[in-house]
Amino acid sequence: MKSIVKLCVGLVMALAWSSACAQFSFKIPGLGGSTGNNSNTPDIGTIFGHASKMVKGIDEPEEIQIGQNFAATLLGAKPIMADEHIQHYVNALGHWLALQTERPDLPWTFAVLEDPGFNAFATPGGYIFVTRGLVQRMHNESELAGVLAHEIGHVLRKHHLKAVQKNAGAELLGDLASTRGANSEIKSTVVNFAKNLYAKGLDKDDEFEADRLGVVIAARAGYDPFGLPAVLQMLQEQSASDNNFSLLMKTHPPPADRLDRLDALMADKFDTVAGISGGIVADRIKGF
Template sequence: MKRLGICAVLLLTQVALSCVRNPATGKKQFSLVSESQEIQLGQQGAEEARQSIGLYDDAKVQAYVAQLGKKLLVHAQRPNLPWSFQVVDDPSVNAFALPGGPVFVTRGILTYMNSEAELAGVMGHEIGHITARHSANQLSKAEIAQVGLGVGSIFVPQVAQLGGAGLQLLFLKYGRDAETQADELGFGYMLQAGYDPRQMGDMFVTLQRVGEAAGGGLPEWLSTHPDPGNRLQKTEQRVAALNRDLSGLAVDRDTYLAMVDGMVFGEDPRQGFFRGQTFYHPSLKLKLEFPPGWKTQNTPQSVAGMSEKQDALVGMSAAGKLSPEQAAQKFFQQEGVRQAAGASQGDVNGLPAVTSYFEAQTQQGAIAGIVSFVSYGGATWQLVGYTSAQALQGYDSTFRHFITSFGPVTDKSVLDVQPARVKLVKLTESMTLQQFQQRHPSTIPIEQLAIINGVKATDSIPAGTTLKQVVGGPGPAVSSGSGASGAAR
């Protein structure tokens, strides 16, 4: 009897899989996801990324990254996908690709790169993940169903991320073979686009130094892109195999540095920050105190906290231009949400407010809590604390303290706080980075300054070299919380 092909066996057994040809390799492989599903999932994930992390508000930077992406795409497979290249407002050193075309880089990784060719290596790698369908191939049926649920919450938008359930597509980890293939594809894309591929090796060196500076931990990009071995060595081997003169290929250091000049470096306190357990938002002129020891997260939609036992949540989000009474009415019109006690009209620190206990049925079971809608600064703010129905009594005072801590900020040191920014300095004479730090002090440690400039502190840097200096910033006591940076706006 003639042996059936594996795709035929799957068809006969009615397993919902299909055999598709990998656009990057030309080989047939199994896929749980059609191209149309891949695009749909990627677009949904991209919108969630834009909402939960936020885009970096700089048209010049966005246009630069988008143009570089288009330049690399000329040499990539799958040109008809709805490709997009955007910068998210996140200080972490990271980049990620979603199925079907969306590519994101963080403003953080931009401030650590030192040439357009280095960034081309990062973006070429991410394009490779999409052209080879790596994300789509990893998705199981269960993951597809979960992605379809989104990450929102009717109580605190995006708070599901605190429990590790949010934006699954952004945090898919690739295997060793996928990483090697994406490196190879990215190497080819940048070479064909006219960039010096040796700069990909410099990019890997920088990422490794970031990890070492973090005490052995991996930077975000390497945590979701596990190292398939010595990537620098493999890049050098690919360069050697070319057996050609690369001196005429583009590096574009000066053009790139001009783009990052003035960029926000590190956390942006204007979008909200923590001092201890107190959250301050300078632009909105408000403050809020979180319970001691709770894990906190600040995103564009909300600021939230999770208890140490991970069994209770508190959060604040905007309820728009509705009055507190209208916002409360809308809240209790949600399916499955029931008012547990009569709403009380009163005030929170002298601000008009409506507060009520509630109960709700969720996929995780019955929950109960307190919600308050407070009018301040021309908007209404939703403050909520909730837990399982049986645990409410134990958290009642914690939730009430959280709500009543909401109030205006008048401290000038908070209202006037500004982020650190990158500033370019062109050397008029040769010097070491140590000497540079003495003459042009930065507000970051010299070890970090060395990494973002791609040099060592004791290196002799020739005259005419442009270096990054980091100026300003709120100081070391400020953090944006343990999650993605952003603002509750």
């Protein structure tokens, strides 16, 4: 029975993988290009209705616009890595994971930044970035899936939007959603706030929640749920003074605390789950 289940998961993954690869390009919707034909994007608002308004006053199109503004800030600091194979690989993996969530129709976009450091970033609306240094340090596909699923968790729970409301209020949240045609002062405020948010990080409880969601999403996608904990164990061995890890260490709870929070969940729900580790990441990249 387990062999049949794994075979079915593999077939579905293969179909989703090829579909995501066919749709991928290196431009972000709203930032001078698109990842496909925008006219075919589903009307997310009508699908989810008022349930999408978890953050006061912000509907889904506005959430996506805010995410594009945040993504522009990130891309202004680090360019996208000029390696089509890796971009296809990460984008396909990310899309497969996103299909396992309650918001599969967001304009999910995954890309690798040209940065030797170890980090990952999410923005509202489904824009997710990992660094070249992070991808290169993954031992298997389940580890990378766990990291991407963690970032997907931030999007699902709208952690960044809640951080804006908490720290700056509804007025700035409105500015973030309406920068098209805005004056230079508002645009500067938006850029500065986004920079500060990613430099400071989210609340630790948001990170703990994203860890829990990441494990669940990865398991739903057929991956070994212990992929993310393995990454956290690796981070425990790194020095916070190492420039490649310093920003991530500064903006996240200590890896030991994150592992402690996950321990009960892993033992209770996932101890007998045997997902697909996926082998060495480089092996998948060579397939493109």
